[in-house]
Amino acid sequence: MTKVIKNGTIVTADLTYEADVLVDGGKIVEIGKDLTGDEVLDATGCYVMPGGIDPHVHLEMPFMGTYSTDDFDTGTRAALAGGTTMVVDFCLPQPGQGLLDAIQMWDNKSTRAHCDFSFHMAITWWSEQVFKEMETVVKDRGINTFKHFMAYKGALMVNDDELYASFQRCAELGAIPMVHAENGDVVAELQQKFMAEGNDGPEAHAYSRPPEVEGEATNRAIMIADMAGVPLYVVHTSCEESHEAIRRARMNGKRVWGEPLVQHLTLDESEYANPDWDHAARRVMSPPFRNKKHQDSLWNGLQGGSLSVVATDHCAFTTEQKRYGVGDFTKIPNGTGGVEDRLPMLWTYGVGTGRLTPQEFVAVTSTNIAKILNVYPKKGAILVGADADIVVLDPEKEKTISAETQASAIDYNVFEGKHVKGLPRYVLTRGMVAVTDGEITSEPGHGEFVKRDPAGPVNKALSSWKELTAPRKVERTGIPASGV
Numbered sequence: 001m002t003k004v005i006k007n008g009t010i011v012t013a014d015l016t017y018e019a020d021v022l023v024d025g026g027k028i029v030e031i032g033k034d035l036t037g038d039e040v041l042d043a044t045g046c047y048v049m050p051g052g053i054d055p056h057v058h059l060e061m062p063f064m065g066t067y068s069t070d071d072f073d074t075g076t077r078a079a080l081a082g083g084t085t086m087v088v089d090f091c092l093p094q095p096g097q098g099l100l101d102a103i104q105m106w107d108n109k110s111t112r113a114h115c116d117f118s119f120h121m122a123i124t125w126w127s128e129q130v131f132k133e134m135e136t137v138v139k140d141r142g143i144n145t146f147k148h149f150m151a152y153k154g155a156l157m158v159n160d161d162e163l164y165a166s167f168q169r170c171a172e173l174g175a176i177p178m179v180h181a182e183n184g185d186v187v188a189e190l191q192q193k194f195m196a197e198g199n200d201g202p203e204a205h206a207y208s209r210p211p212e213v214e215g216e217a218t219n220r221a222i223m224i225a226d227m228a229g230v231p232l233y234v235v236h237t238s239c240e241e242s243h244e245a246i247r248r249a250r251m252n253g254k255r256v257w258g259e260p261l262v263q264h265l266t267l268d269e270s271e272y273a274n275p276d277w278d279h280a281a282r283r284v285m286s287p288p289f290r291n292k293k294h295q296d297s298l299w300n301g302l303q304g305g306s307l308s309v310v311a312t313d314h315c316a317f318t319t320e321q322k323r324y325g326v327g328d329f330t331k332i333p334n335g336t337g338g339v340e341d342r343l344p345m346l347w348t349y350g351v352g353t354g355r356l357t358p359q360e361f362v363a364v365t366s367t368n369i370a371k372i373l374n375v376y377p378k379k380g381a382i383l384v385g386a387d388a389d390i391v392v393l394d395p396e397k398e399k400t401i402s403a404e405t406q407a408s409a410i411d412y413n414v415f416e417g418k419h420v421k422g423l424p425r426y427v428l429t430r431g432m433v434a435v436t437d438g439e440i441t442s443e444p445g446h447g448e449f450v451k452r453d454p455a456g457p458v459n460k461a462l463s464s465w466k467e468l469t470a471p472r473k474v475e476r477t478g479i480p481a482s483g484v
């Protein structure tokens with residue numbers, strides 16, 4: 001049965017035009033005027049855009065002695081509710097655990113996904129086994145991104161020698177390393193210092209993770225990636241110090257992408273000064289929220305092109321879980337929700353204010369990351385042959401964000417009370433209508449794993465350049481006799 005989206009304005013990362021979209025068998029099969037289909041979805045007054053891709057979520061993440069509460073069922077349903085049609089989670093081997101063993105666990109927990117998904121693989125320790133299994137992860141499992149935590153000392157953190165070894169392996173395999181860039185050694189010292197001073201509340205989480213720890217680690221990761229000859233993706237870029245390192249690297253010809261989160265763009269550090277412990281703790285995430293100066297830097301980076309993707313790092317813990325850290329902020333599970341609100345918040349505070357054009361909005365919520373992940377134009381496009389992952393966004397539809405009406409399974413929302421304008425009228429996941437004017441009709445198990453080939457265009461270009469400019473032995477004639 002075909003579906004036709006009629007009378008809308010198509011907005012892609014580079015074009016805006018009026019046309020209908022015909023969908024059949026989960027794909028876009030025709031784009032043009034006056035199309036007909038078995039089922040008509042009226043898009044009058046709406047923008048027809050590629051569904052959002054959130055490349056940074058943690059569903060049922062084992063972390064800090066618990067599991068994040070939104071799992072692949074509730075988390076991907078929440079994603080669709082907000083117009084996001086693909087998410088990428090992080091497969092996290094425990095230190096000592098094999099990568100393939102960990103993928104098996106992630107396969108098992110992702111069977112109830114409502115929308116398409118993929119995994120990044122985390123490198124949480126280093127060994128001959130990890131080195132070997134990385135090849136299978138890339139070639140057999142279709143995972144072309146490897147995440148490295150430079151923070152969370154004693155848990156997920158890896159050191160510079162491990163970073164360099166893993167980055168080199170990524171270069172060989174045509175994969176892209178990603179970093180959580182915070183100096184974990186300094187954070188650990190600062191955590192101890194604040195606790196020793198009796199500064200044990202959620203605000204001390206922010207004090208222990210100043211922008212400098214992020215700027216230093218971002219710059220270090222960029223330089224290590226450059227020496228390994230591989231592109232780099234920096235997750236949750238939250239501050240000018242980190243953005244500055246990325247901006248400078250890009251201007252100097254390095255292949256680096258920065259990913260701000262919608263939370264860092266729209267919420268600031270004053271949240272941690274709230275006298276209500278729960279309010280502040282619910283907003284504890286790493287890196288923490290920053291001040292207006294940093295927010296402006298991130299918005300400018302999106303506008304100017306030095307930052308590429310807006311994600312959420314959706315990692316939702318309940319208030320009860322957050323309370324594990326009463327009396328010791330270092331035990332508050334790090335993470336916030338956001339997957340459901342990313343598109344409406346970014347449309348409202350980005351397009352609604354003139355900080356972003358609608359086309360820039362599509363670029364940073366969908367198309368850019370589809371290209372980075374090497375899944376464009378299957379994903380991130382309104383083109384014939386692309387998956388029919390589509391959001392029909394009504395720019396006049398409004399709501400006030402509230403935990404009471406959200407799809408996410410947690411008991412609060414960090415955007416509570418924010419008024420957003422620009423909401424999905426329809427959301428389609430591979431051709432299936434999953435949302436109609438706020439009513440969710442998606443199905444657990446509909447989501448499929450998206451395989452991603454290695455050696456995307458940027459990897460290839462960088463390898464060519466590194467090969468061309470590699471240090472070479474100077475061939476000499478007439479070498480003088482040794483002086484000894």
Ligand SMILES: NC(=O)NCCC(=O)O
Nearest residue numbers: 180285286313315334335
């Ligand atoms: N960001 C955060 O606080 N929690 C999720 C894990 C991570 O991405 O660091």
Ligand SMILES: [Zn+2]
Nearest residue numbers: 180235236286
């Ligand atoms: Zn992180």
Ligand SMILES: [Zn+2]
Nearest residue numbers: 056057058313
């Ligand atoms: Zn994360």
